[in-house]
């Protein structure tokens with residue numbers, strides 16, 4: 039592996055280079071580059087990612103694509119509050135044929151935008167005819183999950199963690215609703231009901247990630263895997279990728295996402311009708327503090343009562359009641 043031939047994509051028309059592109063051997067490395075904001079995805083990043091993927095597809099010397107994040111995290115999700123939030127900015131649409139959202143209002147605007155930059159883009163990237171690997175470290179939250187899931191393989195470091203906490207906004211999961219297919223229905227419900235983080239190891243046990251390695255070995259492992267894949271015939275790889283994706287869709291993923299996208303937008307619209315905005319008044323800061331207080335509550339909850347010798351007359355039900363009284367109230 040060498041980065042001798044590495045090239046970096048110029049920042050086009052934007053001062054902030056939100057996506058970096060380089061080529062290492064036969065692997066294109068696409069790096070989300072807003073580390074200050076934990077790689078929160080604004081529309082600019084979406085279109086820069088799309089341009090990077092397109093560049094990789096058009097380069098015959100690139101056989102595999104690795105997607106990663108600069109800084110301490112893969113991606114904390116969609117941009118819901120950085121200074122670079124650009125929901126009001128029009129871009130040339132690439133993913134779906136729909137009108138521009140910026141001169142529309144309410145659900146009309148929201149549906150158009152999210153179908154383009156979230157669901158449509160993710161579906162488009164899933165169909166890239168070259169194998170892709172998400173190299174995940176640190177936070178991979180909500181919209182971050184979407185990007186990891188559209189990749190064919192996921193290699194995670196042991197410190198990676200995953201969550202889709204948008205139910206705190208009253209929203210039934212992120213726009214690219216792959217949860218039941220990549221997590222299994224049972225754990226998908228738990229992850230969504232609680233919004234709790236789950237570890238790389240748990241994700242591995244669920245079959246959501248392919249490898250879990252120490253952080254120091256993440257890049258080496260990922261690029262070694264990419265190198266192995268890159269020796270296979272490119273057309274064969276594109277066909278087998280398509281074969282698996284088609285079977286996944288025959289298992290209902292595509293129509294499932296179409297139906298849940300409607301539920302997602304019912305939730306946005308309900309929030310906007312009954313509250314201050316489509317996100318139920320939540321922003322990055324309040325989502326983080328809600329997650330922290332939920333984590334603190336659950337850390338306090340499972341502490342078992344100190345063992346006490348049962349009184350001779352004490353029934354099991356009586357003992358259970360005692361255990362829930364003062365001292366373990368946080369368990370409720």
Ligand code: ZN
Nearest residue numbers: 152213302306
């Ligand atoms: Zn949404």
